[in-house]
Amino acid sequence: MKNFISPLIIIFILLIGIDPVYGQGKDFNVENLAVESIGIKKLNSLIKNRNGKYLLLNIWATWCIPCREEFPALNKLHERYNDQIEFIGLSVDYPDEVESKIKPFLDSLNIKFNNYVNAENDQDKFITNLEPGWSGTVPATFIYDTSGKRVKYFTGGKTFEEFEKEISELIN
8 A cells, every 4th residue: 555655646746736856836947947058259249239129237146145136126127128128147157057056046036038157267258358347246237238339337236226227227
């Protein structure tokens, strides 16, 4: 009887949508998130090819508390402004941490905008490519106009209201 009950319990758990490993319901969808590695060449192409939209590029890491705290605001901003602004997150975690750290974090917040992980081995080259005066601290946010010209750059965690103020100055 013991061997018969265990498979039934597992089938029941799977039918109601609870993942017995992670303890999450049906919304736990790490497998469907695409987090690609990105180098400087592809990053520069994303910045340059704007297709009539502004770009808000947020550099972050899963271990960075201010980064984690501002991510819900970025997601909310994306929902409000995605017709005018492309939102891209770029994690500076290690590329081999996509499955173990990055995707679970993004999924936990139901993030809807594209995210990448930095694949550039030369961190100084990565930093100076975005801003020669940037120390590399995260979070860092770069805003580009519709032609790919950087119009704003700031570091440190921001609230929804602070981000929205920066955005509304540009698009209005």
